[in-house]
Amino acid sequence: MATGQRQADTKQVIRYCLYVFSLIDTLLVQQVQRMLRNPLFRRILAVTFVFPLNAVPSASVQAENEESGKTNANRPNIVFILADDVGREVLGCYGGVDYPTPNLDALAESGARFTHAYSMPVCHPSRTTLLTGCYPRTIGNPKWGSFPAELEDQTVAQALKQAGYRTAVAGKWQLCLLKKDPSHPQRLGFEKSSLFGWHEGARYYDPLIHENGSILENTEGTYGPDHYVDFLLDFMKENRKKPFFAFYSMALCHDVTDDIEEAVPYAPGRDRYDSFAEMAAQMDRKIGDLVTGIEDLGLRENTLILFTTDNGTPFRTIARYEDGKYIREPVSSQYQGMDVPGGKGSLNDWGTRVPTIASWPGVIDAGQVWDDLIDFSDILPTFVELVGADLPEGDLDGQSFAGRLSANQPGPRQWAYAESRGNRYFAKTRTHKLYNDGRFYNSAEDPFEKSPLEVSKLEGTALKEYEQLREAVQVLAENTESNDSAGQ
Numbered sequence: 001m002a003t004g005q006r007q008a009d010t011k012q013v014i015r016y017c018l019y020v021f022s023l024i025d026t027l028l029v030q031q032v033q034r035m036l037r038n039p040l041f042r043r044i045l046a047v048t049f050v051f052p053l054n055a056v057p058s059a060s061v062q063a064e065n066e067e068s069g070k071t072n073a074n075r076p077n078i079v080f081i082l083a084d085d086v087g088r089e090v091l092g093c094y095g096g097v098d099y100p101t102p103n104l105d106a107l108a109e110s111g112a113r114f115t116h117a118y119s120m121p122v123c124h125p126s127r128t129t130l131l132t133g134c135y136p137r138t139i140g141n142p143k144w145g146s147f148p149a150e151l152e153d154q155t156v157a158q159a160l161k162q163a164g165y166r167t168a169v170a171g172k173w174q175l176c177l178l179k180k181d182p183s184h185p186q187r188l189g190f191e192k193s194s195l196f197g198w199h200e201g202a203r204y205y206d207p208l209i210h211e212n213g214s215i216l217e218n219t220e221g222t223y224g225p226d227h228y229v230d231f232l233l234d235f236m237k238e239n240r241k242k243p244f245f246a247f248y249s250m251a252l253c254h255d256v257t258d259d260i261e262e263a264v265p266y267a268p269g270r271d272r273y274d275s276f277a278e279m280a281a282q283m284d285r286k287i288g289d290l291v292t293g294i295e296d297l298g299l300r301e302n303t304l305i306l307f308t309t310d311n312g313t314p315f316r317t318i319a320r321y322e323d324g325k326y327i328r329e330p331v332s333s334q335y336q337g338m339d340v341p342g343g344k345g346s347l348n349d350w351g352t353r354v355p356t357i358a359s360w361p362g363v364i365d366a367g368q369v370w371d372d373l374i375d376f377s378d379i380l381p382t383f384v385e386l387v388g389a390d391l392p393e394g395d396l397d398g399q400s401f402a403g404r405l406s407a408n409q410p411g412p413r414q415w416a417y418a419e420s421r422g423n424r425y426f427a428k429t430r431t432h433k434l435y436n437d438g439r440f441y442n443s444a445e446d447p448f449e450k451s452p453l454e455v456s457k458l459e460g461t462a463l464k465e466y467e468q469l470r471e472a473v474q475v476l477a478e479n480t481e482s483n484d485s486a487g488q
Ligand SMILES: [Ca+2]
Pocket: 084, 085, 122, 123, 254, 310, 311
């Protein structure tokens, strides 16, 4: 071979090597930038400089652990479980006595439970809030069963997807009629979806399920919640080597749909629908199945499981269908010596103060109880910070409590918020609550909000918190639109 040809080949090889090195360099820089945005990684850096180098696991040990899914702490998986219509009085770990919830209690014992987490009082606004990080009033009061088109690329799922997370949702959607818009979940950032047809068919027995944009065939004999959990576990198994965000938007414990042509079926061999207590038992069973499945995949240590609910317990639930009519029965629970009717729909604590459990064995110590104020707008910024993603554009109402989850630092929120139809909303501390119509309660002593406090007689902490909340409500009134949208 001629010398000239050899030189040309050598130059070609060098050019190729330089190109490969530049690609690796770019990827490394991007990865380091992403890691530096993560509070956990910053914490690890601090520890590295304080402790001797031999206290830090070697790169080979870290690689081995990452392979086994144990300590990839800067890129945790997130499994977000949202139960439907479950107040905190239902869960044993919150003091409930009427419904055994051993799996939820064990989940709380393995990590932490929040005592001051607040949802909206009904389903739809809770869901738009958690997906956008904004209160419904701030984003133009989306109509019941809709989602603002201009925010489709601004959701928590989009943010995590853009950060390299695989994303999936299963169970309830409620943000559109899927038969009219089957790719809606994908447009909002969920790559995989398995969702019952809201107002189209059953969610429990013989369910009507839209899966990845198509209606699932042969669901006769299937119990919907079994399928939703199996779908998510399959998704996690498929992506066990990558970080993922799995949103289990539970059907349980909402009652069956009552507005389709034919009544949805009872459980096989039954002459009535499942009672609220039976649905609570199913909810707990499915959470047990999900957690066991995550353990079996070897992902438990590096997976944050966050459980909460979209609003309080319903005050009645559908029991039977007879002579063309749905028969409903009341739901109430014994709780701390009180008989508590379901509070769904109410802005009081029974409608909005929801159980919230965080379990992340590699990071959160077991058996903790946290009283940070959090509300549903905080979920997006929290997940975004935890994984080192970028926040969506625009102002958020949410404040991240990632520091509490990753480093046991108190959350930043000074008051929590919830709103309802008819331009009603509140700001509250742990003890006091101020509505925009001026009513002011000690919700710790008066959880049913029977006796508003006389503002002219306030003193001490009550006066101080009243003034703080009055300022918050004034700002909310100035910055947001009135919520007069219809819906249930
Ligand atoms: Ca609900």
